[in-house]
Amino acid sequence: MAFHRIFVIDFAGLGLGEAPEANRFQSVGADTIGHVAAGWTGQLNLPTFQELGLGNIRIGHELPGIAPVDQPTGFFGRLHMQATGNHPATGLREMWDYTGAYRTESVLDTLPAAGYPVTVAGPFLSYLQTQRRTRRFQLGDNRGAFRVLFNRLNHPDTGLTYVMLPDFRFAARQHDVQAFGDSLIQADQYLGQVLQDMAANDLLIVTATQASDPVGTMQPTREYLPLIVASSSRPRGHALGIRRTLADVGATVLENYGLAARAAGHSFLNELTQ
Numbered sequence: 001m002a003f004h005r006i007f008v009i010d011f012a013g014l015g016l017g018e019a020p021e022a023n024r025f026q027s028v029g030a031d032t033i034g035h036v037a038a039g040w041t042g043q044l045n046l047p048t049f050q051e052l053g054l055g056n057i058r059i060g061h062e063l064p065g066i067a068p069v070d071q072p073t074g075f076f077g078r079l080h081m082q083a084t085g086n087h088p089a090t091g092l093r094e095m096w097d098y099t100g101a102y103r104t105e106s107v108l109d110t111l112p113a114a115g116y117p118v119t120v121a122g123p124f125l126s127y128l129q130t131q132r133r134t135r136r137f138q139l140g141d142n143r144g145a146f147r148v149l150f151n152r153l154n155h156p157d158t159g160l161t162y163v164m165l166p167d168f169r170f171a172a173r174q175h176d177v178q179a180f181g182d183s184l185i186q187a188d189q190y191l192g193q194v195l196q197d198m199a200a201n202d203l204l205i206v207t208a209t210q211a212s213d214p215v216g217t218m219q220p221t222r223e224y225l226p227l228i229v230a231s232s233s234r235p236r237g238h239a240l241g242i243r244r245t246l247a248d249v250g251a252t253v254l255e256n257y258g259l260a261a262r263a264a265g266h267s268f269l270n271e272l273t274q
Contacts (some may be wrong), residue, residue, distance in 0.1 A: 012091075054066055054076070138183055206228040
């Protein structure tokens with residue numbers, strides 16, 4: 001086991017620019033982070049994200065106020081959704097599901113069955129409600145999600161904690177760029193505290209299971225999604241490239257706990273090198 005605990009924060013709604021197949025999902029020109037950075041009043045200041053390498057993902061298409069850094073503290077890349085659908089739970093299923101011997105299985109159920117506890121917190125889409133072996137917390141805003149996360153950081157239990165942040169999707173539905181940016185700034189501050197509270201053998205994965213451009217007319221929008229990975233035991237990050245599926249996140253979690261044979265994607269665990 002490379003890491004004792006893994007924490008996955010789902011910035012659901014945070015896209016990084018249109019995916020190659022955006023025309024099939026009425027998402028040509030979609031660019032959630034770019035539109036928010038350009039349209040938010042003042043300069044969008046996200047120092048934690050910037051240090052982790054968010055700006056480095058967009059080299060060649062720099063974000064206002066979020067420049068690349070020379071020595072990012074996180075490993076960074078983009079996720080490309082493989083699924084042909086684009087519904088609110090599509091990314092969730094792609095990230096956590098895999099084909100078992102007799103039926104579709106979920107990483108979120110497989111880990112507890114193998115002795116590794118899983119905590120799930122978020123607005124309860126039907127997919128999350130079916131993860132019966134997990135400890136589940138229903139919540140309505142980002143603050144509540146981080147409250148659950150900080151609680152888990154204070155417990156030494158091994159296993160996975162997955163939290164979905166709901167405020168970005170809510171802001172996008174209202175086409176409220178200002179609220180989306182405000183939520184990003186608040187989440188960036190919480191993210192800094194998460195990194196401080198993590199132990200050396202903890203792993204943090206910051207990602208998103210969907211994009212929702214508040215400037216767009218269709219929700220969700222079809223975009224590349226963020227992947228930022230950090231651990232104090234690996235303080236110098238580098239690029240992880242474009243991953244072909246969100247299932248790479250689930251595969252990484254499974255490999256960490258010795259269950260790699262069941263994975264649907266390709267783990268990046270061995271790419272977290274110094």
